[in-house]
Amino acid sequence: MYKLLTHNDLDGVGCGILAKLAFGKQVHVRYNSISGLNHEVEWFLENGDKKTFLLITDLSVNEENEEKLNDFYLSGGKVQLIDHHKTALHFNDYEWGHVLVEDAEGKLTSATSLFYAYLIEHKFIEPSDTIAEFVELVRQYDTWEWEKNDNQKARRLNALFFLISIEEFEEIMIGRLQHSEHFFFDEFEEKILDMEEDKTERYIRRKRRELVQAKVDGLFAGIVYAESYHSELGNELGKENPHLDYIAILNIGGKRMGFRTIHDHVDVSEVAGRYGGGGHAKASGCSLSEEAYRQFVTETFHLMPLREDAKRNRYNVKESSFGSLYENRKGEIFLLYPVNENEWVIDHNDEKVEDTFPSFQEGERFLKRTYEASLAKDDVFVSYLKNLARKGN
Ligand SMILES: [Mn+2]
Numbered sequence: 001m002y003k004l005l006t007h008n009d010l011d012g013v014g015c016g017i018l019a020k021l022a023f024g025k026q027v028h029v030r031y032n033s034i035s036g037l038n039h040e041v042e043w044f045l046e047n048g049d050k051k052t053f054l055l056i057t058d059l060s061v062n063e064e065n066e067e068k069l070n071d072f073y074l075s076g077g078k079v080q081l082i083d084h085h086k087t088a089l090h091f092n093d094y095e096w097g098h099v100l101v102e103d104a105e106g107k108l109t110s111a112t113s114l115f116y117a118y119l120i121e122h123k124f125i126e127p128s129d130t131i132a133e134f135v136e137l138v139r140q141y142d143t144w145e146w147e148k149n150d151n152q153k154a155r156r157l158n159a160l161f162f163l164i165s166i167e168e169f170e171e172i173m174i175g176r177l178q179h180s181e182h183f184f185f186d187e188f189e190e191k192i193l194d195m196e197e198d199k200t201e202r203y204i205r206r207k208r209r210e211l212v213q214a215k216v217d218g219l220f221a222g223i224v225y226a227e228s229y230h231s232e233l234g235n236e237l238g239k240e241n242p243h244l245d246y247i248a249i250l251n252i253g254g255k256r257m258g259f260r261t262i263h264d265h266v267d268v269s270e271v272a273g274r275y276g277g278g279g280h281a282k283a284s285g286c287s288l289s290e291e292a293y294r295q296f297v298t299e300t301f302h303l304m305p306l307r308e309d310a311k312r313n314r315y316n317v318k319e320s321s322f323g324s325l326y327e328n329r330k331g332e333i334f335l336l337y338p339v340n341e342n343e344w345v346i347d348h349n350d351e352k353v354e355d356t357f358p359s360f361q362e363g364e365r366f367l368k369r370t371y372e373a374s375l376a377k378d379d380v381f382v383s384y385l386k387n388l389a390r391k392g393n
Contacts, residue, residue: 001051002027005040007058007111010161014112014138015057015082017173022125031166034059034277035287041065045072053078058111060088060099070094082118084109087269087278108143133183134173144282147235156185156193158231159200163192200229204236211237211247212303213372216295217274219245219266220369223300227251231283234260241306243368246271248296250288257292258285304329309375316381319360325381326364326373333384334373336363 004019006012008031016029032040037059044054045068054072060083061069073079079096081088091097098118100109116135119125137154140146146154161169176183185193203226211224222244226233234247239262241247246261246268257275259268260283268284277286286292307329310316316325323337335347339356344363346353348371357363367373376384 002053002055003044003048004029004055004057005032005037005044005059006056007031008033008166009058009142010158011110011112011138011142012058013161013166013169014110014135015115016166017170017177018112018115018119018125018131018135019055020170020174021131021177022119032059034285038062038065041069045069050075050077053080055079056081056083057115058083058085060085060091066091069096080118082111082114084111084114085269085278085280087273108139108145110139110142112142113139128177130180130183131177134177137183143280153185159193159196160185160189163196200232203229204233207233208237208240208308209305211241211306212300213244213306214296214300214303216248217271219271221245221296222247222306223250223296224248225250225252227253230258231260234258234283235262238262240308241368243365250296252288252297255288256285257288257296258283306372307374310377313375313378313381315378316376318364318375324360324364325376325384326367326371327376327380328371328373332371332373333376334367334371335384336360336367 002019002023004016004027006015006029012031016031019027019029030040037056038061041056041061042065048054054077056079060081069079069081073094073096081091081097081099083091083099084101085099086101088099089101091099098114100114103109112135116125116131120127125131137151137157140149140151140154141158145151164172207224207226211222214221214223220243222237222241224233224237224247226249230249234249237247238244238260242262245263245266246259249258249260251257259271259279261268262282267281269279269281272278272284272286275286275289275292277284279285318324321338323335326334326336333349336344338344338360342358344357344360346355346363346367355366357366
């Protein structure tokens with residue numbers, strides 16, 4: 001008998017699907033949240049028998065269970081932990097641990113891709129093109145490579161995963177992986193995925209107007225409350241606000257929070273680590289501890305949301321050689337303009353800001369980080385110019 005304890009996200013469930021393809025009725029699969037795993041492991045160690053092979057994928061245990069699992073292994077128990085999170089690398093110290101963040105070719109791994117390789121290596125599964133395609137979609141989704149590659153199929157696989165129950169998803173995928181030449185979505189799935197996309201877009205549009213900005217531990221965070229669509233939301237808000245180091249998404253009901261970044265210079269697994277969580281450089285999470293609650297909720301609740309840049313301007317546009325006008329909620333006005341090819345300067349309420357900037361983007365980043373300024377609408381720009389002309393006369 002086999003027992004698989006794995007994560008309850010797409011990558012974790014991908015492992016469950018592969019386990020059922022490989023071991024059929026011989027495997028018992030349990031899907032866990034990050035925090036739920038330790039209870040399951042404790043239960044297994046107290047009630048399981050030495051004949052059951054314990055597999056753990058996409059998650060890692062706490063120090064206490066790490067020791068207990070090693071004792072279990074040393075006394076003849078069978079256990080294998082497979083993970084791709086860099087916070088779990090120390091499990092490589094054990095014979096029963098296999099943690100790989102990047103494969104030999106430098107490609108980011110996922111638990112599903114590592115588990116598939118493991119199952120093939122031990123001849124537990126017959127490899128097929130369809131399974132390989134499914135595994136690659138899960139890997140691209142989990143590592144966010146889908147975005148760079150614009151792999152919509154990977155994104156839609158995850159969307160489908162959230163639209164139906166885990167049990168339904170498992171059943172459909174197992175059938176498809178066993179009987180199809182290629183991996184595909186059927187007509188009905190395509191239709192509901194289209195509908196879901198429209199709904200997500202509307203949700204993000206609403207959340208965009210609730211984003212607040214705060215400096216936390218030296219980094220600029222965009223903070224938003226949301227129950228669903230964390231990945232999409234983190235990604236969209238991050239791209240729209242490149243001046244923010246990361247986006248923090250709070251799920252108060254679930255007492256959890258997630259961190260997302262689009263930047264290479266920020267590692268949000270470190271940010272989450274500060275609050276007892278973990279994850280990847282680009283996506284991570286933690287429980288909403290008292291400290292996290294204080295930093296991200298108490299300290300920011302009074303803040304007004306960020307204003308969006310004016311979108312339909314004809315005159316006040318970004319990177320204009322005449323200057324781009326910004327304003328903030330306090331009514332402060334900023335003009336960002338070039339004085340030569342590599343130097344941009346800012347007038348703040350008609351007074352020159354001391355710093356100068358090598359590019360428009362750098363200047364804008366400064367304005368948004370320091371003053372929460374946004375691109376003003378055309379009519380504000382026109383009256384600003386009229387005012388200037390009047391003063392000039
Ligand atoms: Mn994963």
